Each structure stands twice: as structure tokens, then as C-alpha cells.
Amino acid sequence: MLENILEKIETLPPLPQTILEIETFRKQNNQEADELVKIVEKDPLCVATLLKISNSSLFGFNSKIETVKRVINLLGINFTIYVAIKEAIDSVLKIDLHPYGINCENFTKITHSSLRFVDLWITKMDRSFKDEVILACLLHETGKFLLSETIINRGLLEEFRKKIDAGIDITTIENELVEITTHKVTAEIFRYWKFNNNLIEIIEFVDDVNACSKDNREKCQILDIVRTLFDLRNPLSEENKQKALQKAKEYNFDLEYLNYAIKSTNLLED
Known part of the structure; x- marks a missing residue:
């Protein structure tokens, strides 16, 4: 089954040219909003998604946002980049997470x-560090799209859902039934698309943080805490908060900033 998943990855179409241009833009030291506007406006689907998100209740702006330039002015260059990249990936993989019990x-x-939470928590980190962590948090579940398809096609849906409903750890279920985890699949997808090696490593080793290189281990630890706190089945539950705080203690993070981010994100969720 693992070989079938890897073969499926090799048949994925390339990422849209718009995303390649955005990724080049992201790496520039001097970023001009007008340049990003020109890149994004080449992709009508990306524009529609950005406008939909910026006008959602997530932000609650008083007036309707109607242009990409306005989105960037209000939400910032980096957030615009993150959303554009994720939209492109979702369009290629065709979202269906039915086996995981989420729409x-x-x-x-x-x-x-989770992005708002990370932004609040690691606000004092330098831009390069923060960008890699946020991108990892945004994209680390990507592998679930391919795994969902595999679960359905292999007739494993009923068994998978029973184990999900029983509260068994998702990584354990994936290993047992499809022989690979979400994060390993995500890493392989991003290798195929030639994403940044640091991003790939942060995601690939989140199920085994100690195997991550020292250079990326702290980022991987942050991702582990975020994926624990925002478990798709019960995000921000009291149980997951306690699990996340325990991991933070084990990783020697300052709990003051983490607690502040958790409490503030709770307010955003209400």
C-alpha cells in the first residue's frame, strides 16, 4: 500500500506557475506589496479565495474587502502568501477528508x-524562523488528502472511522491501516514539488521529533504542540490543551507566552 501512495504522488500535476512566482517572491529580502498583487491577480481562483477569507467572520472587518491590494494592506504580505500557497495545493489535491470525520x-x-495561535505565540521570533513554522503549521495536514483517497479506494473507510470514533490516536490508525502517516506523505508530496528542505524536515519528523536535525528541532517541536492543540477531532479541547502544555514543558518552552496564546485564541474562537 505504501508503494501505491508513493506512486500516486509521482502522478500529481505540478504546482501552478503563480505559486512558483509567489515562492520566489517570499524568499526576497525586499518585498513590495504591489509586486505580490500583480502575481496573485494572475490566478482568479486565488483572488476569489483571498476575498472570501478576508470577508469572513474570522476577521470581522466593518466594510467589504473587494481587491487583492486591500487584502494585503489589511492582512499583510505573509498571510496573503500563506493562503495563496494553501489554496493552490488544495485545488491540486481536491479536498475530501470524509474518512477523518471533518468537512x-x-x-x-x-x-x-492555528495560524492565529502561532502568530500570537512566537511573535518575537525572527521572520525566517516564524515563516517556516507558520508554513509548516498551514500545510502539515496536506498528506491527509491522499490518505483519504487511499482509505476509500481500499475499502478501509468503515474500519478507519470506527477507530477514529473510538478515540484511537490518528497516527497509530494510519500506521496500522495504510502503513504511513499523514506527515510522511506530506513530506513526500513536498519533495516531489521541490519545496524548501527545512519545511519538509519539520513536517516529516513531527511524529518523531528527536529524529529531526538540531537546526530544525525547535520548529518541529512547535509544530508538534500546534498539531496536538488543534487535533482535527477536538481542537482546543481542555484535554488537548493539557497535552500541549505537557509537551511544551518537556521541550523546555516558556509557558507564559504559550498560555497567553492559548487563552487569546480561545477568545477568537468564541
Whole structure:
């Protein structure tokens, strides 16, 4: 089954040219908003997604946002980049997370809430560090789209859902039934698309943080805490908060900033 998944990855289409241009733009030292506007406006689907998100209840702006330039002015260059990249990936993989018991709307809501949380928590980190962590948090569940398809096609849906409903750890279920985890699949997808090696490593080793290189281990630890806190089945539950705080203690993070981010994100969720 593992070989079938890897073969499926090799048949994925390339990422749209718009995303390649955005990724080049992201790496520039001097970023001009007008340049990003020109890149994004080449992709009508990306424009529509940005406008939909910026006009959602997530932000609650008083007036309707109607242009990409306005989106960038209000939400910032980096957030615009993150959303554009994720939209491109979602369009290529065709979202269906039915086996995991979650729909597209809730998945998007959880993802955006996790980004707000990370932004609050590691606000004092330098831009390069923060960018890699946020991108990892935004994209680390990507492998679930391919795994969902595999679960359905292999007739494993009923068994998978029973184990999900029983509260068994998702990584354990994936290993047992499809012989690979979400994060390993995500890493392989991003290798195929030639994403940044640091991003790939942060995601690939989140199930085994100690195997991550020292250079990326702290980022991987942060991702582990975020994926624990925002578990798709019960994001921001009291149980997951305690698990996340325990991991933070083990990783020697300052709990003051983490607690502040958790409490503030709770307010955003209400």
C-alpha cells in the first residue's frame, strides 16, 4: 500500500506557475506589496479565495474587502502568501477528508485558528524562523488528502472511522491501516514539488521529533504542540490543551507566552 501512495504522488500535476512566482517572491529580502498583487491577480481562483477569507467572520472587518491590494494592506504580505500557497495545493489535491470525520469548512477554520495561535505565540521570533513554522503549521495536514483517497479506494473507510470514533490516536490508525502517516506523505508530496528542505524536515519528523536535525528541532517541536492543540477531532479541547502544555514543558518552552496564546485564541474562537 505504501508503494501505491508513493506512486500516486509521482502522478500529481505540478504546482501552478503563480505559486512558483509567489515562492520566489517570499524568499526576497525586499518585498513590495504591489509586486505580490500583480502575481496573485494572475490566478482568479486565488483572488476569489483571498476575498472570501478576508470577508469572513474570522476577521470581522466593518466594510467589504473587494481587491487583492486591500487584502494585503489589511492582512499583510505573509498571510496573503500563506493562503495563496494553501489554496493552490488544495485545488491540486481536491479536498475530501470524509474518512477523518471533518468537512472542508471546519478544516479551514481549524487551520486559520492555528495560524492565529502561532502568530500570537512566537511573535518575537525572527521572520525566517516564524515563516517556516507558520508554513509548516498551514500545510502539515496536506498528506491527509491522499490518505483519504487511499482509505476509500481500499475499502478501509468503515474500519478507519470506527477507530477514529473510538478515540484511537490518528497516527497509530494510519500506521496500522495504510502503513504511513499523514506527515510522511506530506513530506513526500513536498519533495516531489521541490519545496524548501527545512519545511519538509519539520513536517516529516513531527511524529518523531528527536529524529529531526538540531537546526530544525525547535520548529518541529512547535509544530508538534500546534498539531496536538488543534487535533482535527477536538481542537482546543481542555484535554488537548493539557497535552500541549505537557509537551511544551518537556521541550523546555516558556509557558507564559504559550498560555497567553492559548487563552487569546480561545477568545477568537468564541
